[in-house]
Amino acid sequence: MYCMRSVSRAAHASFPLAVRSPRFDLPSLPTAPPAPPSAPRLLVPQTRPRRGPTMLAFAPRASDPGLPEYPDPAALEATERALETFPPLVFAGEARKLEERLGEAFLLQGGDCAESFKEFSANNIRDTFRLMLQMAVILTFGGQMPTIKVGRLGGQFAKPRSNPTETRDGVTLPLYTYRGDIINGDTFDEKSRVPDPERLIKAYNQSASTLNLLRGFTHGGFADLQRVTQWNLDFLRHSTQGDRYLELSQRVQDAVGFMAAAGLTTRHPIMTTAELWTSHECLHLQYEQALTREDSISGMYYDCSGHMLWVGERTRQLDGAHVEFLRGISNPLGVKVSDKLDPSELVKLCEILNPHNKPGRLTIITRMGAENMRVKLPHMIRAVRQAGMIVTWVSNPMHGNTIRAPCGLKTRSFDATRAFFDVHEQEGSHPGGVHLEMTGQDVTECIGGSKAVTFDDLGDRYHTHCDPRLNASQSLELAFAIADRLRKKRNMTWNKLMSRAIA
Numbered sequence: 001m002y003c004m005r006s007v008s009r010a011a012h013a014s015f016p017l018a019v020r021s022p023r024f025d026l027p028s029l030p031t032a033p034p035a036p037p038s039a040p041r042l043l044v045p046q047t048r049p050r051r052g053p054t055m056l057a058f059a060p061r062a063s064d065p066g067l068p069e070y071p072d073p074a075a076l077e078a079t080e081r082a083l084e085t086f087p088p089l090v091f092a093g094e095a096r097k098l099e100e101r102l103g104e105a106f107l108l109q110g111g112d113c114a115e116s117f118k119e120f121s122a123n124n125i126r127d128t129f130r131l132m133l134q135m136a137v138i139l140t141f142g143g144q145m146p147t148i149k150v151g152r153l154g155g156q157f158a159k160p161r162s163n164p165t166e167t168r169d170g171v172t173l174p175l176y177t178y179r180g181d182i183i184n185g186d187t188f189d190e191k192s193r194v195p196d197p198e199r200l201i202k203a204y205n206q207s208a209s210t211l212n213l214l215r216g217f218t219h220g221g222f223a224d225l226q227r228v229t230q231w232n233l234d235f236l237r238h239s240t241q242g243d244r245y246l247e248l249s250q251r252v253q254d255a256v257g258f259m260a261a262a263g264l265t266t267r268h269p270i271m272t273t274a275e276l277w278t279s280h281e282c283l284h285l286q287y288e289q290a291l292t293r294e295d296s297i298s299g300m301y302y303d304c305s306g307h308m309l310w311v312g313e314r315t316r317q318l319d320g321a322h323v324e325f326l327r328g329i330s331n332p333l334g335v336k337v338s339d340k341l342d343p344s345e346l347v348k349l350c351e352i353l354n355p356h357n358k359p360g361r362l363t364i365i366t367r368m369g370a371e372n373m374r375v376k377l378p379h380m381i382r383a384v385r386q387a388g389m390i391v392t393w394v395s396n397p398m399h400g401n402t403i404r405a406p407c408g409l410k411t412r413s414f415d416a417t418r419a420f421f422d423v424h425e426q427e428g429s430h431p432g433g434v435h436l437e438m439t440g441q442d443v444t445e446c447i448g449g450s451k452a453v454t455f456d457d458l459g460d461r462y463h464t465h466c467d468p469r470l471n472a473s474q475s476l477e478l479a480f481a482i483a484d485r486l487r488k489k490r491n492m493t494w495n496k497l498m499s500r501a502i503a
Helices: 073-085 092-101 122-142 198-219 225-230 240-261 285-290 321-326 343-353 369-386 416-427 472-502
Strands: 004-006 106-111 147-151 277-281 292-295 301-303 308-311 333-337 362-366 392-395 402-404 410-412 431-437
Touching: 073 198, 073 285, 092 147, 106 122, 106 392, 122 147, 122 198, 122 240, 122 472, 198 277, 198 285, 225 240, 240 472, 285 292, 285 321, 308 321, 308 362, 321 343, 333 343, 343 362, 343 369, 362 369, 362 431, 369 416, 392 416, 416 431, 416 472, 431 472
Parallel strands: 106 147, 106 431, 147 277, 277 308, 308 333, 333 362, 362 392, 392 431
Antiparallel strands: 004 292, 292 301, 402 410
16 A cells, blocks of 8 residues: 655554555654744744644734634644544545646636535535536537536635624624634624634544545446436526537537447546546645645655645735745645736745746636736736746636625626636637636526526525525536637637648
C-alpha cells in the first residue's frame, strides 16, 4: 500500500491509497527547529510542534479574516488532534490528476454557496451531481470541448463575512455573524453563534459521506452516457431548458448508438463512468491544517480535505495567513479576484502560489460583474501574460452582481459570462471555465433566465441560508450559452487555420 503521513504529529497514521505494492512503515518526523525571529508568524500555538508546509501560528488578528476565535482553546486543540488521526478525504494522486487536466479542458466548477448540516441528504447531492452531468454534456457535445467537473461539495462549509456582527429587526448580536456550519449555527441567538470546535468533526463526517456517495454515483452506473436522457430533473420536464436538453441528449444517444453499430465499444469506462473532483474555499485554517498530509510517493504536502482549494477575495492578502498556508501545499489552487485588485498584485500572487509556473497549478476566478469585467479584466490578462505566468482564467458570473431586492432579499443576475468571453476574444486569451453557485433544486433566488424569475418571485422558493444560487433551469440555460460561445470560438480558430493553409 502507499501511505500518507500527517504533518502535525509525532505519531503518524498511515492511510492506504492503492493495493499493488507492499506496505512499508515510515519513521516519525523529527521535531521542527524553532523559527528564526524573521520567519513568518506561526498559525498554530508554539507549544505544539508542527511540521510540514508553511504553517503560521494561530493568533487571529484583523488582517487575517476568516479565522474564528474559539472561547475554549483546549477543546479546539483536542478536535484538531482527533482530525489529524482521521483518514484523508481525498488522495494526492487524485489531486495530481486534476492538476494535469486543468488547462487542457473547460472547467465546470459548481455547487452550493455553503453546504448545510440541516439540508444534507442523498437526494440533494444526487440532484447537484445530475445537474453537473447535464451541463457537462451540453458543454462537451454542444461546445465540442472536453469538460472537467469540479464540485463545490464535500467541504464548502465556511463562509467569509464582511461584517463581524449581524443585525435583524434592530437587534444586533454581540458575537459573530453566521460564518458557516463548520464554525457556528445560523439561528439568530447568542448561543448558536459561539464557534464550536465539534462542528469540525461533523463537517468532516458529512464530507466523508458526501464523497462516498459521489464515488458511487460516478462509478456505479448512474453516470453511464447511455442514461443521458434520464438525467433530466423532474421539474425541468416540459420546460424550455428541459426540452432543449432532451433534444441534445437524444443526439448524444444517437451518436452512442452509431458507435455501437459501427463496432466501437460503448462499455469503455470513459462511456460508463464520470470523473468528479471536489473543491472548497480554504478559509478555516485549523481544519485545513489538520487534514494536511505528506505524500509518501512524491514527498509533497497535500491538503486532503479536497482536491482543489481557493483563496477568496477577503483572504488573498500577500502577507496573509491563507496565502502563506496555500503556497506550502501541492493541490491545484484558485484565487478569486475582483475589480479592486491591482494587476501588479495579481502577478505577485501568481508568483507566490505558483513559483515554478506549473501548468494546472493556478486558476484565476474573476468575480467583478459585467461592466467591471470589460474595463478591468483586460489589464489583468495583459499583466499576467507579460509576466509569463501560466494560469487558467475562469469566470464567476454570480459575485459582483449581488443586489437587494425591494423585498429585502439578496439576489443576483448572471450576465457577466458574455463579457468574460468578449474580453478573452478581444485579448486573444483562452476562457478556461466557469465557477457557479448553483443547485439542482427548483429555487427562486437569482433573477433572470428564460423562465423570467423576477423580484416578485423571489419569495416563492427562496431556500438558501447563505447567498442566492442559480436554479437548475438557469444553470442549463447558462451552459447552452457557454456552449454556443465555445463552438463559435472553435469555428473561428478552424477557419483561420484553413485560411492560412489555403494561402
